[in-house]
Amino acid sequence: MAATDGKSNKSFVLNKPHDVSFEERPVPTLSSPHEVLVAVNYTGICGSDVHYWEHGAIGHFVVKDPMVLGHESAGTVVAAGDEVSDLKVGDRVALEPGYPCRRCVQCLGGLYNLCPLMRFAATPPYDGTLAGFWKAPSDFCYKLPEQVSLQEGALIEPLAVAVHIVGRQARVTPGQSVVVMGAGPVGLLCCAVAKAYGATKVVSVDIVDSKLAFARDFAATHTYKSQRVSSEENARNIVETAGLADNGGADVVIDASGAEPSIQASLHVVRSGGTYVQGGMGKSDITFPIMALAIKEVTVRGSFRYGSGDYRLAIELVASGKVDVKKLITQTVPFESAEEAFKKVKTGEVIKILIAGPNEK
Incomplete structure (x- = not known):
């Protein structure tokens, strides 16, 4: 039985401002031997997510087609490509949600966060991580030490x-x-x-x-x-x-x-x-x-997002106890309460709210 059998890829989809829906989408399939499939356990809500939910755009990034929200996530590896050597099924990982082209002047100069071809989760036209499963290059998934929880792992993105x-x-x-x-x-x-x-x-x-x-x-x-x-x-x-x-x-x-x-x-x-x-x-x-x-x-x-080494350092700061991200977590809600969570963030009721993945019971 595959690790995804009987599991949901229910996704939280923004259709247009203040119009969201839950959709059951196909589980992603690995298309490269360097990719992994991750079951998303927890996702935090960022101000940009709320802005898209409210306005349908940030600057020139405009939601023209239905888009899955979310990009602050941690999860568990459920499948790995043949060339993946640093991760295995069962590993808990923090997800870096943007993937550069790796070939442009910015990427080759070590500034991949400035890549003009960046594919960033929940930035139109790319879907985000508020779903059951997420496919990613293995080198953009960071194994969490034993002492770092999956909830803390979801906060590695803003910490980075x-x-x-x-x-x-x-x-x-x-x-x-x-x-x-x-x-x-x-x-x-x-x-x-x-x-x-x-x-x-x-x-x-x-x-x-x-x-x-x-x-x-x-x-x-x-x-x-x-x-x-x-x-x-x-x-x-x-x-x-x-x-x-x-x-x-x-x-x-x-x-x-x-x-x-x-x-x-x-x-x-x-x-x-x-x-x-x-x-x-x-x-x-x-x-x-x-x-x-x-x-x-x-x-x-x-300063724009994060670059090489920032995620690893963020994880080390949490693992060593130098930054206690748990204090930021006001509440964790089930996946079905995602829209209510967005409303709470908008009203300022919470500092950081986490949404459990649809398979998290």
Whole structure:
């Protein structure tokens, strides 16, 4: 009997904004000896999933045909191609949900996250992982150590985003001060990774008291609630609250919100010669304090998803106990409650909600 016999490939499908359905789809078949078939155990909901559910598009990525949602997943290998040597049936894995072409200038230069031919789960026209089974190249499936649960494995994807922001782009080093704008899941994880990298001051900034209270318990050494004042005044308040005046501001500022006021304040918080990283996504065009950027000689970097080594490091941070992603999990719901889970994320009732796979009982 095959490992998939009697199992469901029920999928959570977005037809158009606020129009979803459950569909029983064929179980994927391996088309390469380097692929594996994974039974999806748990999937987290990301802000981009909610955005597609609400609006049917993100920028130029438009849902034109029914699309399976979800991309933050962990599962169990149920079949492996003949050339797969590092994974076997029964292994528990975190799924990296985007597959580059491996041949373009970006891929060959080690920047596969920037591949123009990237096939990324739940990004039109590609289906996502909120289904019973997922087919993937074996080198984009990462075996979980025994001490890392499948629920934690589903959070490796957003943690890898934070690893890329903090480690690759911000290049945080021990003893630095780091301010993170936004206390959503990625912002919180940026705080945790910065702390794991040895930052001695980690400041979480948001407009919601409950999020800041969680950030303080999770990883932040200081918190600040943004006020309805100028970006310069908010920046001064952040510097004063966190005791950053002697340093001339923060060594590193990360925006994980995409909100224009946060981005504006960030350039006034960062010290001269410091580093600013844009991790959050918001409006395509904003008013930006370019004089502060120039006069301070700030190093500015964008950050997009994750690249080579980020997933492995994320798993190591969880396995070693340096980042406790379990604290982010507010609730786990059955597959049939997927739409209710999306509604909860939208209303801000949860930090991170997991949806169990349709075969998870």
